[in-house]
Amino acid sequence: MLGMLVGAQKKRSAVRSVRKDAKRIRIICVDDHRIFLSRLLSYVGELMPEAETVGFENPEEAISFAKEVGCDILFTEIELGGKPSGLLLARQIQEANPRVNLIFTTVCSPNEYAKEVMEIRPSGYLTKVVEMGEVEKALQSLLYAV
């Protein structure tokens, strides 16, 4: 398992590690608050230790990574750096892989971006502060098999 990887400097090593085992489930977590990102990575790592789990604070790095090596499950905050960049991130990763499971872990109330979220059709929508039990339930009810 890769463990927690955050930021551009570690991205290349992550890519190399993932390529060693192409069949592993690939999970990307994105949050602009490192403390929430670290916690989410910890939860996912514990719940799915067999998966390759990688974290990013920057959505553009996450998109590059996903396009390069693929993504089966994406956890992302909707509002990143003061903008709803998580929605754009979800759409772009979905375009690359229509069967990606999208799970929002967000500060936004469900009605705030309701139309956009419904169009994206995520597997889950978790409002912060996210607890491990909620992540577990979301992983148990994915739209697409991984």
Add this chain to the structure above:
Amino acid sequence: MKITQNREAQKLTIALEGRLDTTTAPELEGSLGTVLKDVTELIVDMKDLEYISSAGLRVILKAQKVMFSQGKMTVTGVNESVMEVFEITGFADILNIQ
């Protein structure tokens, strides 16, 4: 919960009194959704806040995210029990608490 607002130009002080939980958090969220426009400095006075739940934390974090892009936010008067919640949840590292 009682919410008191005091605005001086682009500085807004919001004083919270009582419990910020699942029942009362939507009220605060609704207030913040309309009053934060053009605010460059937000002070959240918690000296009379007795309790904060996960729902309340979400609203505070939402305010922090809004203010991150348009100014600054400071939380003041945090009592011991609320501070304990901030520390357990990691909010103590995110918020500017004075």
